[in-house]
Amino acid sequence: MIIFQNVSKYYDNQTVLKNITFTVQKGEITFITGPSGAGKSTLLKLMYLAESPDEGDIVIGDFHLASLKEAQIPYLRRSVGVVFQDFKLINSITVFDNVALSLRIRGVKEREIRDIVSNALKKVHIRHLSDSYPTSLSGGEQQRVVIARAIAAEPLVILADEPTGNLDPNTSIDIIRVLRELNAQGATILIATHNRELFRGTGNRVLKLDGGNIVGEEAG
Amino acid sequence: MTFSYSFKSAFKSLCREKWINLLSILTVASSLLIITLTAFFLYNIEIIANSLPERFSIVAYLKDDLSSEETQAVIDTIKRRADIAGLKYISKEDAIKELQHTLKDTGYILEGLTENPLSSSIEIKLKKDFVTPSSAKHVAGEIKKTAGIDEVYYGEKIADAIHLLRRSMQNMSVIIFLTISSGVIFVTYSTVKILFYRRKQEIEIIKLLGATKGFLRMPFLIEGGSIGFFGGLIGIIGAMLFYLAVTYRLSMVIPMLKTLLFPFEILVVLPLIGIMFGIIGSLIAIGRLKL
Structure with a gap:
């Protein structure tokens, strides 16, 4: 499902990621952990081409990112649902429209959008907030909206970049529970976090990143 | 469905950025009004010029x-x-x-x-x-x-005069049309560019969700076209007011003005010209932007 082959990324001669190689199988939930500045966010950004790798290749489903043409990038992004650390919600439209946006981009019919968005909001337990605007929501609620938007179009992979970074411990546990429920339903999920509490005792695969290198792998 | 989203998005932006859009619409309307009035005068001169060969x-x-x-x-x-x-x-x-x-x-x-x-x-x-x-x-x-x-x-001089009048009219109309058209296109170009930068953050989000360039551009094309369309409509109102003023008010003082004819066909075409200029301006604006 996800293959990293000797991927490296540099910023101004500074190595951010060096020879990263790993594979994530379909339906797997994998955590990437490490201290701040380890390269976790960059690693995720490479997967939806917010950043381009300088060396190596990344394969996501049928997309080979090293040889991907510019016109194909939107289609890659449609197959990857991203839970952004800073939410990236549009404040001028409602929760419903924020979630629906990812479907409208794909040209899904309005009649179907209503049901899909409703189901996505139900999965993250915020269907009652459908008509609210993002600015009126708490951090935890906004993060749920982002998850709903990421899962609505049923992408191949869900990437979560510090999904609990701005949340209190109780809300964090809630969010991780939602992601686990999605994984139980078959979603392939990659979560970048520095919070070890999120995977402790779960038995999930954890990749340890430090200084741009994978320094170890363990079961959470 | 993408079209319906694009129309809604463009309409929302027209309302949200009402002042800049209103200003652009009025500028486009004034420009199209100048084109209409030029057409009005040229139309009447053409009628006179057309009647001259009959006398020759x-x-x-x-x-x-x-x-x-x-x-x-x-x-x-x-x-x-x-x-x-x-x-x-x-x-x-x-x-x-x-x-x-x-x-x-x-x-x-x-x-x-x-x-x-x-x-x-x-x-x-x-x-x-x-x-x-x-x-x-x-x-x-x-x-x-x-x-x-x-x-x-x-009448060698008459033939010369008719010819000169025709040529001058054609040249003048081309110059006026090109100048005003460029102005209208520049106005929509600038407006769409400003609107784009105001929505840049939103566009970045939509891009990350997998929007194609076409999806991102469509609302701006519609918005540019709408500015031109509404400019055309206001231009029609202005042109009609001018015509009524000339035929009813001014003709009381100068009776000859009663014989002036108005090319009503242009009133139908005006919003279409506005849409065309608006879309051209938008195309240039978003074509030059990095999406």
């Missing part, structure tokens, strides 16, 4: 000693020409009568004449396309060579 004629004077058969032969020869719209034979007798009629009270001047000094003539009307200085000269020269023709006269 070549007069061919016949030799005095022609028999009626020879006269008819000359008329038939001239009639066969492709550049002739029509002709009228004026006999010596008709010519003197017409002169007497023209002179009216001063007709006594002719009383001392013992014989009619005037010649028979043929008044020739050219087809509209041949009323140019070069064509009129060419036709007059050829008619002069016809057997039985003594002298040919044509």
